[in-house]
Amino acid sequence: MAEGCGGERVSDDLEQLVDLDRYPIDETGSAARESVVERVRAELAAVGCSVLRGFVRPSLGARLRAEGNDLAPFAYHTVERVNAYNIPLDTELPAGHPGRIVMDRGNAFVARDRIPATAAVELLYTDARFRRFVAECFGRPALYEYADPLAGLCLNVVAPGLSHPWHFDTNEFTVSMLTQPSDDGGLFEYCPNIRTPEAENLDDVRAVLTGGGDHLVRRLALRPGDLQLFRGRFSLHRVSPVEGNTPRHTAIFAYSEHPGVIGSVERTRQLFGRVLPEHVAAAGRSARGDRLLD
Numbered sequence: 001m002a003e004g005c006g007g008e009r010v011s012d013d014l015e016q017l018v019d020l021d022r023y024p025i026d027e028t029g030s031a032a033r034e035s036v037v038e039r040v041r042a043e044l045a046a047v048g049c050s051v052l053r054g055f056v057r058p059s060l061g062a063r064l065r066a067e068g069n070d071l072a073p074f075a076y077h078t079v080e081r082v083n084a085y086n087i088p089l090d091t092e093l094p095a096g097h098p099g100r101i102v103m104d105r106g107n108a109f110v111a112r113d114r115i116p117a118t119a120a121v122e123l124l125y126t127d128a129r130f131r132r133f134v135a136e137c138f139g140r141p142a143l144y145e146y147a148d149p150l151a152g153l154c155l156n157v158v159a160p161g162l163s164h165p166w167h168f169d170t171n172e173f174t175v176s177m178l179t180q181p182s183d184d185g186g187l188f189e190y191c192p193n194i195r196t197p198e199a200e201n202l203d204d205v206r207a208v209l210t211g212g213g214d215h216l217v218r219r220l221a222l223r224p225g226d227l228q229l230f231r232g233r234f235s236l237h238r239v240s241p242v243e244g245n246t247p248r249h250t251a252i253f254a255y256s257e258h259p260g261v262i263g264s265v266e267r268t269r270q271l272f273g274r275v276l277p278e279h280v281a282a283a284g285r286s287a288r289g290d291r292l293l294d
Contacts, residue, residue, distance in 0.1 A: 008128035017120055018130075019057050025133040033133075040137040040229055048192040048231040050137070051220065055227035056177065060120060064179040064224055067119050068155060068249040075108035075157045076273035084166045084209060084236060085293045086267070098206040099293065106162025107239065110155035111272045112148070121177070121251040125153040134255060137229055138173050143255035148262045148279070150272050151254060155179075158186060158248040164239040166209055168195075168292075169232030170267070175253040176230070178222040183244020188220040190230070190237035197234075200293060208236055233292070 011017070020026060024033045036052070043050035056064065081089060082105045084098060093099045115122050124130050126145065135143040146152030158164055160182070191208055194216060195201045207213030222228065230237070242248050262282035268275050 009126050010129060011123040011127045013120075013123055014127060014129065017056055017060065017124060019054055023052060023055055026129050028129075028132070037133070037136045041139060044138070044229065044231060046192075047218065048235040049190060049218075049220070050229045051222065052227040052229075053223070054225055056120070056124075056225035058225060061224045063120055065249075067121070068179040068251075071110045071114060071119075071155050072157050072247065072249065074114040075110045075155070076271070077108040077157075077159075078273070079104055079106045079162070080270070081105075082165065082167070084168060084205065086167060086170070086270075087293065096206070098202055098209050101206070101209045103165035103209075104163075105165055105167075106158065107164040108157045108159070109271050110157065111150040112146075112153050113150060115153060115155070121153060121155075121179070121253070125253050131255060134175055134229070134253075140257055143257060144259040144261070146254055146256060146262070147260045148268075149276055150268060150274075150279075151263045153254070154252050154271075156250040156252055158182070158239055158242045160242050160244055160247060163241040166236055166238040168234075168236060171254060171256075172231060172233040174228075174230045174232045175255070176228045177251045177253070178224050178226055178228075178249070179251055180224065180246065180249035181222070182242040182248040183246045185241050185243035186248040187240045188222055188228070188237065189217050189240055190220075190232075190235045191216045192218060193231070193234050194236045195234050195292065197292065205236055 014026060018025060023036055024030055027033045040050040081102050083089060083102055087099060089102060091099065131143050135141065194204050204213060204216060208216055239248065262278055265275050265279050265283055268279050
């Protein structure tokens with residue numbers, strides 16, 4: 001890992017990692033790069049999701065799988081009762097509110113401090129050119145890595161027989177990449193822009209959670225190395241139950257519009273089973289940009 005202008009980190013391996021012919025993220029200002037950014041922005045505006053197929057070179061598929069399998073034993077596994085908003089189940093809500101619908105969350109997370117500096121997903125996450133590309137795709141002037149020692153970059157593991165149930169993300173946008181598909185099942189399902197910063201649209205959310213909103217659901221069969229950019233704060237989404245014998249692995253790249261972001265104590269303990277002094281020290285400093293429930 002080298003340093004570019006202003007001390008930003010750039011990976012010497014970017015050309016080996018990313019198909020730069022299709023996705024020239026290193027060519028700032030080029031027409032080809034702008035074309036990719038414009039396409040992603042248009043898809044995000046229309047359906048809240050954009051997938052860059054084969055973003056990581058297919059030849060790296062075995063490396064992604066092997067690195068994920070090395071990391072998976074460090075995942076914090078727990079089957080937890082949750083709702084779509086990831087708020088306490090005893091929160092006072094009116095009758096019929098979709099937040100009263102309880103589901104089992106069986107996915108697990110490998111924390112950032114378990115991921116080695118040489119891992120392909122770490123090299124991507126920390127590369128300034130990749131981060132600038134992501135920022136432009138989401139129409140942001142800049143994005144920052146998390147200061148959180150456990151979050152920011154993590155590996156999501158969904159074991160056979162389990163799922164990541166319907167939910168909204170805390171972040172407005174999410175970047176992820178499948179590194180190992182399951183044998184069957186494990187589809188990414190989402191409801192584009194089912195809510196807005198101004199409106200929860202509870203009737204539609206309740207319809208999806210109770211099985212009556214299939215017309216609102218889109219489904220994606222992702223492949224290893226596909227980069228997914230997603231507005232998960234406004235689009236209800238899930239990973240359907242994983243079937244077969246192979247767990248589903250996904251790298252999650254989280255960025256913030258502000259430097260120094262550290263997760264809450266409650267949410268960190270829920271996801272990783274532990275908290276560090278940094279989380280305790282940062283308690284109470286987070287802020288929301290909207291008035292949505294989650």
